């Protein structure tokens with residue numbers, strides 16, 4: 001029995017180890033020792049916990065049990081894996097749903113946030129509109145309860161209040177009559193601080209919207225001004241509650257807005273400004289003055305501006321200020337305020353979304369008592385205090401009166417108080433006045449005074465309020481705008497001058513181009529002239545040489561001027577030497593060549609022919625005279641027979657000088673020359689001739705067709721000039737005379753009939769016409785070498801000058 005137990009124990013151990021190897025230690029338990037039937041039953045229930053009788057199993061049952069256990073384990077393991085997969089899938093689904101939810105909710109959240117912001121803005125706008133409709137200066141009346149002292153003295157209340165009409169107040173006068181006053185709100189003796197602040201709240205909120213606000217309490221001493229503004233630790237007043245509201249509002253804006261608060265506290269005592277937050281030791285050294293800032297607001301340089309971050313800090317500041325305030329004892333109030341106490345809360349707001357900044361301030365003013373001096377029976381220092389208080393309150397009354405009557409001049413500077421509140425009393429701010437009154441019949445007179453003053457204030461209509469922006473930023477923007485304006489002006493000016501410069505540059509460039517063109521032309525002309533000068537120099541040298549060669553011939557005496565033949569054509573180097581033909585010279589041709597002199601000749605068939613002498617000079621002056629272009633020029637054309645040319649009485653070599661002034665030009669040239677004069681009929685004819693017809697042919701000039709009765713000599717001359725088909729050719733011939741291979745002139749010059757000698761006397765250009773003529777006609781210098789050279793030089797110069805003229809150019 002003991003051995004069997006050991007064997008079974010080993011078997012159980014084996015099963016346990018196997019199960020442990022399968023990382024399922026929980027399967028081993030005491031129930032493994034159950035019998036096989038239990039095991040099978042247990043396996044059917046998907047349970048791996050073996051029966052406690054398992055250890056009793058032996059032999060084949062054990063292996064069966066183990067097999068079943070292994071199979072079941074695998075099945076369960078698979079199921080476990082499936083479950084894990086399912087869980088993972090579910091987790092993924094959950095994650096997806098979560099993301100989807102976040103996505104949808106995020107979008108909705110943003111939309112709602114945007115809507116909320118818009119709604120807030122709209123609410124603020126409507127709210128401010130409402131405040132403006134109600135009036136930017138609002139007056140509340142607050143009546144304190146009768147004090148125990150007043151009751152003990154038997155004073156009665158003169159206030160008649162109807163709770164259903166919280167804007168009306170009736171005062172029972174001494175004659176039992178009632179005087180009614182209307183204010184924006186009337187607070188009775190039972191109204192607490194909360195109720196008062198509830199009505200004040202809208203104006204306080206305006207500060208957060210960027211408006212300047214001033215809340216001040218006015219009234220006779222002991223009416224509860226300090227109580228309303230400062231309050232007590234148990235009943236906090238407007239100052240504390242307003243700042244509390246500001247802090248609360250600043251947190252409501254969320255992370256999109258940033259606010260900064262700073263608190264200053266000062267009093268105006270005997271027309272002097274005292275900093276209530278500064279150390280008392282500094283007060284003597286400090287002399288605070290009101291200065292106007294760049295944005296028009298009033299500042300007190302040197303005034304302590306305490307940064308506050310919580311309402312507790314604010315309360316601490318208010319307590320410090322209250323301790324430093326000047327108080328004194330009067331008949332009316334044992335702790336009477338003898339100064340005006342002013343708390344200034346500066347709010348700087350920045351919208352972190354759009355970067356918009358605003359700076360606004362809230363003045364909380366507790367005025368000194370407004371009672372009349374006589375009533376309080378003071379003297380000495382107290383009397384002086386009261387006089388200053390009355391003076392400043394009187395100045396406040398004047399300012400309010402001026403505002404009420406819309407006076408263009410508001411006397412803000414008549415007192416320190418009004419000067420300080422200048423930017424908070426007027427059109428661009430919201431003002432709330434607490435008119436504090438006493439219910440006591442003993443204070444009836446003062447109460448009526450205060451109520452009358454409050455009524456006047458309420459009658460003031462301010463203009464539309466302006467939202468305050470950051471002064472520094474406004475100033476910066478103004479400067480930038482000014483700078484931009486200046487720069488725009490400067491840019492416009494520079495653009496203008498640039499355009500002018502462009503225009504100037506363009507015009508100068510044109511001028512420069514034109515000058516360059518002219519320079520090029522001048523250079524070309526100069527080159528042409530140089531070439532011509534060289535040619536003429538060569539001709540002159542040739543002529544001189546020819547003259548030297550022929551100097552052995554005797555010089556004929558100079559004939560009288562009238563008997564001398566007309567100036568012949570200018571010979572050129574290309575002409576043959578005509579000296580041997582001199583003996584054939586007769587006067588007949590010269591006579592024949594006289595104008596309109598009839599001559600008789602014989603034809604080849606022996607028949608006598610009567611002809612009229614050829615026109616030696618064709619005067620086209622009548623035609624030319626009408627042209628005002630060259631009035632001082634005279635054209636003389638001499639026609640010489642060809643065979644007469646060498647028969648000059650003047651040696652040909654001596655005529656070289658005449659070449660310069662008497663160019664031998666074919667008659668056609670003269671026509672061309674006159675044709676060059678615009679406006680003349682010849683010019684028109686030349687133009688017609690130079691214009692090809694529709695078939696591209698040039699028309700021949702027929703002067704007779706243009707002129708019914710042409711000059712006879714011209715007609716004769718025309719008959720003797722061979723017809724040149726093309727005007728262009730004619731012009732070529734005129735401008736560039738060609739020599740034929742024999743060294744003679746072209747066909748025009750070799751016309752058998754005659755040769756035209758064209759002489760242009762340039763009277764103006766060459767100088768005195770008389771001198772020129774005498775030189776020409778008298779053979780000046782022909783036989784006197786120095787004179788000749790002189791004359792040659794002179795004529796050469798004249799010729800150059802002639803060549804330099806346009807007229808000459810056109811002739812050439």
Ligand SMILES: Nc1ncnc2c1ncn2[C@@H]1O[C@H](COP(=O)(O)OP(=O)(O)OP(=O)(O)O)[C@@H](O)[C@H]1O
Pocket residue numbers: 143144145189219220221222223224225226227228333335336337338367368369436
């Ligand atoms: N509405 C009120 N409810 C209860 N007590 C009040 C109320 N108003 C004023 N008092 C009490 O009247 C007394 C005088 O008030 P307070 O000092 O505020 O007057 P005051 O106008 O500021 O006088 P002064 O101009 O001299 O400073 C205080 O004791 C104050 O507690």
